[in-house]
Amino acid sequence: MSREAILAAIKKNQPATQVLPDLAGFSHAGPGDPEAFRKVVEALGGQVFEITSFDEIQPLVAEHYTDVSKVVTINPAYFAGAATQWQEGDGRQLEHVDLAIIPGQFGVAENGAIWVTESEIEVRVLPFITQHLAIVINKDKILPTMHDAYAYIGAPTTGFGAFIAGPSKTADIEQSLVLGAHGAKSLTVFMIG
């Protein structure tokens, strides 16, 4: 009802247009630095393992997690014996998942963020509802900055996508940093290459 009135007021009150800035100067031609990426992820409270084959994932999980029994993976090659048919339901079926292992499209060196979309994760809530999250990315898919990230993504093709940088956290109580607010309590990145 108010739509026309709001739009009319805006049209009347908006200032003269000004051109958009050129963002070309912010982008980089080359790839990002995996070492820089690793450092940021670690500073955010995550851990990074460099692997050469998916076979290394399962022993690393066994070594580094003590509280994981229900594992969900996107790619069966990541983890033998992971849950199957976990996709069926409205997301609540994932309430008791201990570890989700998902692929990420690329990482961003400047901030440790990994781009994850609906087309890989299948159920949107998976990387958030799981107690622990592991993301597998290719070592040669590290981009320098967010400008390069959006250039790489281009036009959106999926209904949902997220940058995930480190584990869920909060500092709301006296600014003390606590990992594990509502999303995953830990983040492990497997960099394969």
Add this chain to the structure above:
Amino acid sequence: MEQKHKEHSVLAEAFNNNEPRVNWHDETLWWVRQKRDKMAWTLPEWEELREAASQIKHNVLGNLHDYLLAFEKNAIANGAVVHWAADAAEHNRIVLQLLQQQGVKRIVKSKSMLTEECHLNPYLAEHGIEVVDTDLGERIVQLAKEPPSHIVLPCIHKKKEEIGDLFHEHLGTPAGNADPKFLTAAARLHLRKEFIQSRVAITGVNFAVAETGEMVVCTNEGNADMGAHLADVHIACMGIEKIIPERKHLGVFLRLLARSATGQPITTYSSHFRKPKAGQQVHIVLVDNGRSRQLGREDFRNSLKCIRCGACMNTCPVYRRSGGHSYHNAIAGPIGSILAPNLDMKDYADLPFASTLCGSCSNVCPVKIDIHQQLYKWRQVLTKEGHTKKTKAAGMHAMNIVLSKPGLYKTAGGVGRWVMRTFPAVVNNGMNPWYKQREMPEAPKQSFADWYKKNRQ
């Protein structure tokens, strides 16, 4: 004239009664400001980024009409339903109606300063619907029956012991346990139950992209995602100024937002909601509530560029030493003091005077809003309109109280730090009667008491 609330000066004075608390608040926010500096300085292109962000936002102000139409068209094509609300009351009615259609009595909401501005929670409560705020800080102030005191750090005015007591009372945690890790774990369990039971989730919006019709929501906790992805109905409430033109512009804003807010390189989650998940409804409520009017005020329209990072609050010596609640407005601090008089000049006439006009806010603002100049201009407007007779004197008095507490800083090093925090920017720009009496003092070698005695007029 009937006032709905006490003025900033009175509230600030009350906040200053608890001196250790004020000092803690002051030092903690200054520490957040320093984290921001460190992050900003790691990027050589920081100033160019701020300039680009400011220019993008300026372009948005000049094309808001068309961008809103484009956003609406694309959002509808994506499968969302778009609603328009002229003011807070209409926004609240729209949300209520959506909730009534679903027949729900208890829902989850992630952080949205807009819904605070519209007083959505009390309105829904009157209609028998309970809103559970899921951002930890917001949940804490909600249990305490208080509003947030900071747009990014909602319970920064609370000590952990008080939070422990609140959790003991409401969530049944052991009495006397005030360990942040323990309390956060307890809140996680409590709020997971809420996410699981809730069929509707309300979220705010950080950026809405005209080009794609998508909304970006940034959190560290993951609460917006937990709520929205589990819900049958996702209601996203946003001010009309949240629009940005193109997706690539997100690169600029996501680089600035978290660095400015808390000194992080990016928030943990930057979620891009474009299409509803299968079987889900997405409703987007576009809210004006005075924004189109502010757009027409040439001196104040830049305030609509704000991306709500909170940096201007963390750096403000008056905010740090008077507390968010002293601003009696959903958005506190320097930016709140520019936005509020647009909503109600008489009611918020005191706020533009709650500042030393030192300019530190403008220096840190990631979208380069001329905050302190707008505060100065509001003073002129409010004086001309006859709203400021008492306020001006009270404001001066409050500045003296807020900024002259020697506190704990009796050592030479402590004084240096106090001076830096209290006068974060050295701007004697002649606009401010309070500032006229003082120059930036050298960090003194004598004790604060001596220094203070010499320097007060």
